[in-house]
Amino acid sequence: MPLGRALAAGAAVALALTGCLGPAGSARVARADASGDGTLRIGLILDNTGQQNFLNAPQLAAAKLAVKEINAAGGHKGKPVELLPETVSSDTAAQAKALVAAKADVVIGPTDSSRAPAAIDVLANAKVAVISPANSAGALSNYKSGGYYFRTSATAIAQASVLAKLAKDGGARTLAVVHEEGDYGKDVAAAVAGAAKQSGMEVLADPEFTPGQAQQAAAAAKVVNPDAVVLVSRDGAQGAIAELNNAGLAGKKLVLSDGAVSRYGSGLGARALDGARGILPGVFPSAAFQADLVAVDPGLKDMVFAAETYDAVILAAVAAAAAEDDAGTSIAASLVAVSGGAAPAAGQQAGQPASRTCTSYQDCTYALRAGQRPDYDGQSGRINFDSHGDITEANYVVYTYGEDNLATMTGAEAASSSGG
Numbered sequence: 007m008p009l010g011r012a013l014a015a016g017a018a019v020a021l022a023l024t025g026c027l028g029p030a031g032s033a034r035v036a037r038a039d040a041s042g043d044g045t046l047r048i049g050l051i052l053d054n055t056g057q058q059n060f061l062n063a064p065q066l067a068a069a070k071l072a073v074k075e076i077n078a079a080g081g082h083k084g085k086p087v088e089l090l091p092e093t094v095s096s097d098t099a100a101q102a103k104a105l106v107a108a109k110a111d112v113v114i115g116p117t118d119s120s121r122a123p124a125a126i127d128v129l130a131n132a133k134v135a136v137i138s139p140a141n142s143a144g145a146l147s148n149y150k151s152g153g154y155y156f157r158t159s160a161t162a163i164a165q166a167s168v169l170a171k172l173a174k175d176g177g178a179r180t181l182a183v184v185h186e187e188g189d190y191g192k193d194v195a196a197a198v199a200g201a202a203k204q205s206g207m208e209v210l211a212d213p214e215f216t217p218g219q220a221q222q223a224a225a226a227a228k229v230v231n232p233d234a235v236v237l238v239s240r241d242g243a244q245g246a247i248a249e250l251n252n253a254g255l256a257g258k259k260l261v262l263s264d265g266a267v268s269r270y271g272s273g274l275g276a277r278a279l280d281g282a283r284g285i286l287p288g289v290f291p292s293a294a295f296q297a298d299l300v301a302v303d304p305g306l307k308d309m310v311f312a313a314e315t316y317d318a319v320i321l322a323a324v325a326a327a328a329a330e331d332d333a334g335t336s337i338a339a340s341l342v343a344v345s346g347g348a349a350p351a352a353g354q355q356a357g358q359p360a361s362r363t364c365t366s367y368q369d370c371t372y373a374l375r376a377g378q379r380p381d382y383d384g385q386s387g388r389i390n391f392d393s394h395g396d397i398t399e400a401n402y403v404v405y406t407y408g409e410d411n412l413a414t415m416t417g418a419e420a421a422s423s424s425g426g
Contacts, residue, residue, distance in 0.1 A: 034393065035153035035338040042111065042332035046082040048073065048319060049090040049105035049134075051115030051125055053098050057268060061117055062094055064312035065139060067303040069114060072319035072367075074302070079368035082326055096121070102128035110134055111334045112322040114315060119143035119162075122155075130154040134334040135341065137322060139314035142264065142287065144193055147394040154338045158314040158321070158386055159287045160400030160421075162190055165264055166197030168402050168419040169236050172261045172283050174205050178234035182227040182255075183212040184220070184246060185238040194238045194263055217242025224249035233259070240265035244273060251278040258282060264402075270411040279407035283416075288313055288386060289401045290418050295385050313385035321345060321389070324370040324382055344370070346381030347390035347398065387420075398422070 050069055054061040073089045081087050090108050095101055098121040105113050106128065112135040116125050119141045129136045130151045138155075142162040149155060173181055181202050185195035191214065199209045210230035213223035220242060227235055227250070235255045239246050243266035250256045251274070258281030267284035291299070291309045295316075300306050322337055324344045329336035346361065362378040364370040370380035383389060390398045400421045405413035 034342055034395070035335055040329075040331035040333065040336065042326075042336065043109070044083065044332065045085055046087045046112075046323060046326050046332040047090055047108065047110050048087060048322060049108065049110035049113040050092045051098060051101045051105070051113055051117075051121075052092055052094045053096055053101070053116040053118050053121050055094065055096050058117075059094070060269070060308050061140075061310055063303060063306055064299065064309050065115075065117070065315040066092055067299045067306050068139075068312040068315035069319050070302050071298055072316045072323075076320070076323045076367045079366075079371065082323060082332055083330070087323060098122075099124040099128055101125070105129070106132040106134060111326070111332050112137065112337050114139060114318045114322075116141070117311065119146060122146055123149060126151045126155050129334075132334070135322065135325075135338040137318040137341075139311045139318050140287070143190065145189065147396055151395075153395075154334065156318075156338075156341055156391055156395035158318045158389060158397060159311070160397055162194050162264070163197040164400035164421050165285060165287075165402060166194060167201040167421045168285055169194075169198050169238075169261055169263060170201035170205055170207065171419065172285070172404065173202065173234040173236060174207055176234055176258070176261075176283070178207060178232070180208045180210050180230075180232045180234075182210055182230060182232040182235045183238065184223050184227055184235055184250065185212065185214055186240060186242045186246070187214050187216055190240060190265060191238050195236075198236050198238065215242065215246060218245050220246035220249040224253040224255065227255055228253040234261060235259055236261045236263070237266050238263040243268065244270060247274060247278060251275055256282065267405055267413065269413070270407075272411070274411045277409050277411070279411045279413075280409045282407045284405045284407070284413060285402040285419070286310055286405065287400065288403050290403055290415060291385065317382070317384035317386045317389060320367050320370075320384055321382055323367055324364075324380055327367075327371055327374055328380065342391045342393075342395075344380050344382055345389045345391040346383070347392055 052062045077086045102125045117140040136155045138157040141157045144161045183195045185191035213226040215223035260282040262284030325337045325340035328340045359379045361381045362373040373380040402419045404417035406416040
């Protein structure tokens with residue numbers, strides 16, 4: 007295609023894609039006039055400290071890999087995309103303010119759902135798009151971000167059907183759902199109970215516990231003697247596992263929610279988790295993707311949230327390319343459409359470009375130049391943002407623990423984002 011026609015086609019697609027509000031009730035950002043400075047700047051909020059600090063490395067490596075590939079494909083409008091220097095802190099608001107000062111157009115993060123509001127409040131107010139690769143709290147779907155907040159991971163309750171399936175696949179006919187107090191524990195436990203009943207299992211008990219005080223819940227589960235126990239927990243997971251182990255309900259009887267999966271090792275009694283299974287959001291990284299990540303960080307040992315981070319960066323750059331503008335408002339206005347989640351299929355509405363599935367930044371830019379709507383599906387699978395900025399399909403990696411209370415990836419499962 008001659009250069010003039012290519013530019014005209016790109017402009018037409020940009021006009022059609024930006025301001026795509028999605029389904030009725032959408033609160034997505036409307037199309038804005040170009041206001042970027044010509045340089046796409048991507049920031050990271052790495053907020054994993056303490057026991058979860060191992061999650062920082064794969065996210066950083068994935069972001070670096072994505073930016074490297076974007077720049078190899080020509081960058082944004084011929085200029086290199088910048089990945090702003092990263093910091094690690096639990097002070098999310100301070101990180102967000104620093105990124106605004108550094109002129110970030112889009113920010114990837116945070117990991118912890120409880121820290122998302124602090125990031126969103128600062129960044130959305132500054133008209134900076136936010137894409138978390140790991141947030142799962144259901145309440146964030148309706149958080150007032152003005153349409154600037156998205157996530158490439160599923161809501162927490164989406165895991166319910168997978169947890170129930172793992173229990174049933176292990177031969178369980180009866181189930182106890184031991185859950186930690188709070189919205190995460192209650193919401194996921196209720197969804198697990200519903201999914202278990204739908205699959206033909208009987209839920210015998212669903213005791214709740216406060217972190218550090220799980221003995222009574224473990225005792226309640228022991229009384230009903232279930233075939234399997236699903237533990238839905240975060241902060242109190244280690245103590246709850248110890249109590250369930252004392253009650254004879256750990257090991258291969260135990261299925262762990264995503265918040266309870268961690269490297270326990272010697273922190274638990276010998277073989278406490280031997281045979282236990284758990285899940286984390288995401289997909290099993292391909293061999294090629296793993297190799298590319300290790301090339302970026304030779305010391306990388308974990309891949310958790312790497313695919314979701316990589317996809318978040320690529321999506322941001324594709325959105326900027328579709329809008330022909332690097333400003334946060336333009337990116338936010340284009341993200342739903344370039345994910346494949348909003349624009350109608352070809353022929354459904356006059357003036358809308360035909361869609362084309364693309365799996366890399368370069369491929370997506372080719373689609374734009376051809377006058378097509380890029381529909382990005384990446385390393386984490388199909389994304390398709392809905393009107394809340396949530397993905398519509400959820401993927402999970404299954405982990406199985408060994409005698410050393412450490413987990414290895416052993417499988418994959420999928421579910422709808424609503425938990426079905």
